[in-house]
Amino acid sequence: MKLSQRVWGSVGAALLGAVVLAACGSSTEGAGGLPTLAPTITALPPVTPTDVPEPDPIALPPVDWDDVEPFRAAMRPAFAGDVDAFVNRNRYYIEASLAFEDGVAVIRGAQRVRYTNRSADTLDQVVFRLYPNLPALGGRMVVYQATVNENPVEPGLTERETVLILPLDEPLAPGESVEMALQFSVAAERGMNASYGAFGFQDDVFSGPEWYPVLSVYEEGKGWWMERASPNGDAVYSETGLYETFLTVPEDFVVAMSGTEIDTFPAGDGAKTVHYVSGPMRDSLLVASPVFGRLTDYVDDIAVNVYYWPGGESAAERVLKIGTDAMRIFNEKFGPYPFAEMDIAETFNFTGIEYPGIIIIADRYWETGNANLEVTVAHEVAHQWWYSLVGNDQVGQPWLDESLTSYSEYVYARNVYDDKRAKDMQDGDRDWYNFYRGQGAPDLVLDLPVNSYVDNNYGVIIYVKGPLFYAELETLLGRDRFLEAVQLYFERHRYEVVQSVDVLNAFEDATGEDLDALFYRWVGDFPGLDPAVVEQAQQQAEQVQ
Numbered sequence: 001m002k003l004s005q006r007v008w009g010s011v012g013a014a015l016l017g018a019v020v021l022a023a024c025g026s027s028t029e030g031a032g033g034l035p036t037l038a039p040t041i042t043a044l045p046p047v048t049p050t051d052v053p054e055p056d057p058i059a060l061p062p063v064d065w066d067d068v069e070p071f072r073a074a075m076r077p078a079f080a081g082d083v084d085a086f087v088n089r090n091r092y093y094i095e096a097s098l099a100f101e102d103g104v105a106v107i108r109g110a111q112r113v114r115y116t117n118r119s120a121d122t123l124d125q126v127v128f129r130l131y132p133n134l135p136a137l138g139g140r141m142v143v144y145q146a147t148v149n150e151n152p153v154e155p156g157l158t159e160r161e162t163v164l165i166l167p168l169d170e171p172l173a174p175g176e177s178v179e180m181a182l183q184f185s186v187a188a189e190r191g192m193n194a195s196y197g198a199f200g201f202q203d204d205v206f207s208g209p210e211w212y213p214v215l216s217v218y219e220e221g222k223g224w225w226m227e228r229a230s231p232n233g234d235a236v237y238s239e240t241g242l243y244e245t246f247l248t249v250p251e252d253f254v255v256a257m258s259g260t261e262i263d264t265f266p267a268g269d270g271a272k273t274v275h276y277v278s279g280p281m282r283d284s285l286l287v288a289s290p291v292f293g294r295l296t297d298y299v300d301d302i303a304v305n306v307y308y309w310p311g312g313e314s315a316a317e318r319v320l321k322i323g324t325d326a327m328r329i330f331n332e333k334f335g336p337y338p339f340a341e342m343d344i345a346e347t348f349n350f351t352g353i354e355y356p357g358i359i360i361i362a363d364r365y366w367e368t369g370n371a372n373l374e375v376t377v378a379h380e381v382a383h384q385w386w387y388s389l390v391g392n393d394q395v396g397q398p399w400l401d402e403s404l405t406s407y408s409e410y411v412y413a414r415n416v417y418d419d420k421r422a423k424d425m426q427d428g429d430r431d432w433y434n435f436y437r438g439q440g441a442p443d444l445v446l447d448l449p450v451n452s453y454v455d456n457n458y459g460v461i462i463y464v465k466g467p468l469f470y471a472e473l474e475t476l477l478g479r480d481r482f483l484e485a486v487q488l489y490f491e492r493h494r495y496e497v498v499q500s501v502d503v504l505n506a507f508e509d510a511t512g513e514d515l516d517a518l519f520y521r522w523v524g525d526f527p528g529l530d531p532a533v534v535e536q537a538q539q540q541a542e543q544v545q
Contacts, residue, residue, distance in 0.1 A: 052185040058110035063093045074260040074279040079338035088116045090241025097248040105201040107186040116177040123172040127224040128164040131210035137199040145183040159228045197349030205289040207347045233450035234394035240495045243278040254292035258284040258357040285355035299327040303341040315366045326381035329415045335490040352376040354383030382408035391497045399446040403466020445524030469522040485510035501528025
């Protein structure tokens with residue numbers, strides 16, 4: 001998610017006019033001269049009151065989970081073999097319909113899901129997350145029926161109906177798999193614009209992140225992740241899997257979804273069904289509208305598609321240029337993007353938000369001369385590496401994706417423009433961070449959960465201090481060695497979920513440097529850090545006091 005808005009240009013005295021920090025958007029100046037956060041993000045209305053009548057069950061066909069051939073179509077040819085490793089990972093088969101009915105966007109769907117226990121523990125339940133029910137999103141997701149291995153079960157709901165628990169009749173041992181089926185619906189009322197505009201239905205456009213029940217993450221020693229996320233950051237923590245989706249929509253709808261469309265066929269009564277498959281992706285976004293136009297260009301064999309509203313053609317051309325430049329640069333500097341396409345869609349969100357294979361950019365930025373457009377698109381494209389491909393717990397450790405993504409803005413600026421442009425950005429961040437500290441604000445470490453940051457702390461620490469930490473590493477190691485470490489980090493952890501120690505190990509292994517003390521000073525204490533370094537730093541701090 002994009003919280004830090006930058007304007008690339010002069011810094012120093014003009015800093016406050018050039019850099020604005022807020023919860024995904026503009027802010028006003030508060031006490032002490034610091035910008036205040038935007039108002040608490042709530043849905044408009046707070047929740048969707050519409051009850052969708054229970055639909056007739058969708059008769060799902062059996063799924064051959066061993067067949068991964070269709071998913072190769074979502075990959076670049078050189079990476080088609082990557083799907084083979086996901087035969088026994090999270091798998092989704094979804095059939096659904098989307099229609100706009102009397103001012104409500106309604107999804108009626110069903111899914112088969114196979115979950116394989118990759119932990120060392122034996123499990124007695126499987127947990128799904130119903131993200132549209134988060135208070136910050138304000139939608140309504142209902143699960144009507146559930147089966148486990150074809151046997152009906154009564155699911156449990158907790159955390160204000162955002163957590164769905166399926167009990168298992170037989171314990172699931174390590175390495176074993178279970179198949180589940182869920183019948184569900186999702187509703188969003190027209191005018192809704194919730195959680196920074198991530199989820200909603202406005203202007204004949206539906207935007208639905210995690211529009212289906214999503215498998216949660218099981219962590220050894222902790223259990224299933226059931227935390228209700230803070231509305232100030234990203235809400236999703238999920239593992240990579242494969243998706244096959246058949247979505248039925250009116251014939252005039254244009255659909256953009258995580259993955260690749262491999263077929264479209266008539267569905268009768270003025271409707272069509274689009275058939276999507278994904279590569280290994282962490283979750284799925286669905287955006288659909290009858291008003292979308294589309295532009296396409298290529299970076300090598302990667303299709304970059306831009307979906308825009310009427311009147312947005314000129315800005316769409318600019319977005320396409322930024323998107324292709326960013327893809328080309330990050331492919332070269334970080335490691336190869338493995339998917340066959342990447343989509344950019346104009347929506348009503350507040351700034352920009354990332355999803356696997358697709359990003360959404362605010363319509364209020366969708367102007368050729370808008371100063372926020374370029375940096376927002378570049379930032380969200382970088383998230384295809386840092387979040388989509390190298391995953392993390394966005395709620396518990398937001399620095400892992402957001403700070404490296406914000407540093408990636410420097411990389412983009414350096415390669416599209418020159419070193420001076422990137423240095424201006426770093427200097428602006430450094431001046432802003434110093435201003436923040438000069439007001440007596442706390443200098444928090446990077447490795448904290450979202451809910452540990454209050455007021456301006458989240459934006460400044462994660463999106464300003466974070467990229468400055470990587471800039472410090474680059475200065476210490478030199479640019480070439482720094483990028484070698486980033487490439488090793490990407491290569492090691494593509495499609496996986498990382499912890500802070502994985503960043504440290506990649507940089508130390510690639511460079512031969514001992515970086516524990518530097519990481520402790522910026523990132524904080526975390527499992528895997530050298531205890532002697534932590535003890536020494538704490539003793540020095542006590543002596544200073």
